[in-house]
Amino acid sequence: MIPAAFRYHRVKTLAEAEKLLAASPEAKLLAGGQTLIAAMKMRLARPSDLVDISGLKELSFIRATGGALVVGAGATHNDIANSPEVLRLLPALAELAGGIGDPAVRHVGTLGGSVANNDPTADYPAALLALGATVTTNRRTIAADGFFTGMFSTALAGGEIVTSVSFPVPERASYRKFRNPASHYAMAGIFVAKTKVEVRVAVTGAAPCVFRAREMETALSENFSPAALNGIDVDPSGLNSDIHASADYRAHLVSVMAKRAVEALA
Amino acid sequence: MTVLSMTVNGKRVSAEVEDRTLLVYFLREQLSLTGTHIGCDTSQCGACVVHVNGRAVKSCSMFAVQAEGAQVTTIEGLARDGRLHPVQEAFREHHGLQCGFCTPGMIMTAVDLIRRKPKLDRETIRRELEGNICRCTGYHNIVSAIEAAAAEMASQ
Numbered sequence: 001m002i003p004a005a006f007r008y009h010r011v012k013t014l015a016e017a018e019k020l021l022a023a024s025p026e027a028k029l030l031a032g033g034q035t036l037i038a039a040m041k042m043r044l045a046r047p048s049d050l051v052d053i054s055g056l057k058e059l060s061f062i063r064a065t066g067g068a069l070v071v072g073a074g075a076t077h078n079d080i081a082n083s084p085e086v087l088r089l090l091p092a093l094a095e096l097a098g099g100i101g102d103p104a105v106r107h108v109g110t111l112g113g114s115v116a117n118n119d120p121t122a123d124y125p126a127a128l129l130a131l132g133a134t135v136t137t138n139r140r141t142i143a144a145d146g147f148f149t150g151m152f153s154t155a156l157a158g159g160e161i162v163t164s165v166s167f168p169v170p171e172r173a174s175y176r177k178f179r180n181p182a183s184h185y186a187m188a189g190i191f192v193a194k195t196k197v198e199v200r201v202a203v204t205g206a207a208p209c210v211f212r213a214r215e216m217e218t219a220l221s222e223n224f225s226p227a228a229l230n231g232i233d234v235d236p237s238g239l240n241s242d243i244h245a246s247a248d249y250r251a252h253l254v255s256v257m258a259k260r261a262v263e264a265l266a
Numbered sequence: 267m268t269v270l271s272m273t274v275n276g277k278r279v280s281a282e283v284e285d286r287t288l289l290v291y292f293l294r295e296q297l298s299l300t301g302t303h304i305g306c307d308t309s310q311c312g313a314c315v316v317h318v319n320g321r322a323v324k325s326c327s328m329f330a331v332q333a334e335g336a337q338v339t340t341i342e343g344l345a346r347d348g349r350l351h352p353v354q355e356a357f358r359e360h361h362g363l364q365c366g367f368c369t370p371g372m373i374m375t376a377v378d379l380i381r382r383k384p385k386l387d388r389e390t391i392r393r394e395l396e397g398n399i400c401r402c403t404g405y406h407n408i409v410s411a412i413e414a415a416a417a418e419m420a421s422q
């Protein structure tokens with residue numbers, strides 16, 4: 001499949017990328033291309049220009065700074081899965097990254113591309129939401145709670161570039177996903193994070209957009225054990241129903257995977 | 267159109283391409299390196315896996331212009347002085363292929379895997395092959411071939 005024609009630009013600085021995006025309203029950023037190129041081949045996306053930021057050193061870093069782990073938008077899934085800092089401070093995030101797609105996808109796909117795309121079945125959005133992460137762009141910072149606004153939509157404005165994500169380091173965290181066996185995307189992915197002050201539970205793959213399971217959060221704040229989740233029924237009415245799973249089945253998966261995520265920490 | 271230069275299997279190549287040319291078409295149609303296959307064209311099957319700057323990538327999901335200046339290795343670049351690469355040799359020895367369609371991608375994935383994780387057990391090999399689909403072998407002999415190649419390469 002051949003995409004529609006476009007002009008390709010490899011940029012050396014973020015400023016250059018900003019200028020190119022400002023110059024053409026139909027220009028798009030290209031990071032790992034693992035989502036965008038497929039969309040272009042299907043002609044679901046027809047950018048006039050591709051601004052390739054994958055070579056930007058300023059976006060590909062991972063560092064620990066005072067209680068948080070800051071990951072550049074250009075860090076690949078493979079970088080995150082194997083980073084000594086991530087493995088030490090947030091092993092659940094390393095595990096999540098190592099479970100995305102397959103090795104070839106992980107070698108080039110990036111955190112920034114995944115977060116900006118907000119695929120309802122993507123993994124990182126659950127981590128951002130459960131950990132109360134902050135997204136930094138070339139213009140501002142946005143709390144995860146206000147970032148993921150709907151199916152494939154985010155709070156990002158036109159021309160805005162994600163530069164990094166800051167993850168507060170929790171006491172404990174775990175991620176469990178039930179994978180679609182063909183694509184490896186989440187049919188239900190649950191990220192549980194426990195800090196000194198609260199427990200947060202985020203669910204991806206089950207609904208049109210990642211969401212927090214408040215009832216589970218309350219129950220786990222009182223009693224952090226898998227048993228605390230007994231009797232909490234997930235309402236299937238807002239959940240996805242497709243060839244892979246019905247809404248009822250997904251609701252059941254959310255309960256099961258949430259228990260497994262808590263069990264992993266017990 | 268862009269004039270593109272990269273190193274493919276150790277040789278400098280330069281050619282004019284449309285920006286939208288996918289790396290796999292550049293390799294197959296412009297360089298006549300047809301060992302890299304196109305199975306699904308939707309980044310599911312792994313038949314198109316090549317190495318770009320030492321990392322396995324799916325060449326159906328990358329534009330040729332993204333590889334400007336890069337070192338690219340395809341299945342044609344593995345054998346040395348008329349001798350098969352140990353992974354190729356192990357696939358032959360262990361009957362790791364039937365029709366052979368998936369084989370170039372399987373082998374490129376395996377070479378990358380052994381470089382990243384020299385010590386391999388069968389379960390890890392199976393997990394790492396998640397991006398490569400084979401319709402013939404049932405994977406058993408592919409796993410055996412990779413296991414044997416990893417041991418052989420570690421002992422060298």
Ligand SMILES: Cc1cc2nc3c(=O)[nH]c(=O)nc-3n(C[C@H](O)[C@H](O)[C@H](O)COP(=O)(O)OP(=O)(O)OC[C@H]3O[C@@H](n4cnc5c(N)ncnc54)[C@H](O)[C@@H]3O)c2cc1C
Pocket residue numbers: 028029030031032033034035036037073099100101102105108109110111112113114116117119121122123124160161162163183184185186309310
């Ligand atoms: C076979 C396969 C299996 C997969 N399995 C999974 C899975 O299990 N779980 C999962 O979560 N994902 C999965 N993915 C998706 C993968 O994680 C992608 O890498 C990711 O969704 C997009 O990242 P990218 O760097 O490739 O972005 P691109 O495809 O380059 O870009 C995606 C979108 O984000 C925009 N963008 C990119 N970078 C930025 C930035 N810094 N700021 C603002 N906008 C930006 C682009 O303009 C584009 O619109 C899979 C993909 C494939 C092909």
Ligand code: FES
Pocket residue numbers: 303304305306307308309310311312313314315324325326327
């Ligand atoms: S042809 Fe590239 S993954 Fe199938």
Ligand code: FES
Pocket residue numbers: 362363364365366367368369399400401402403
């Ligand atoms: S040997 Fe035929 S597809 Fe693998």
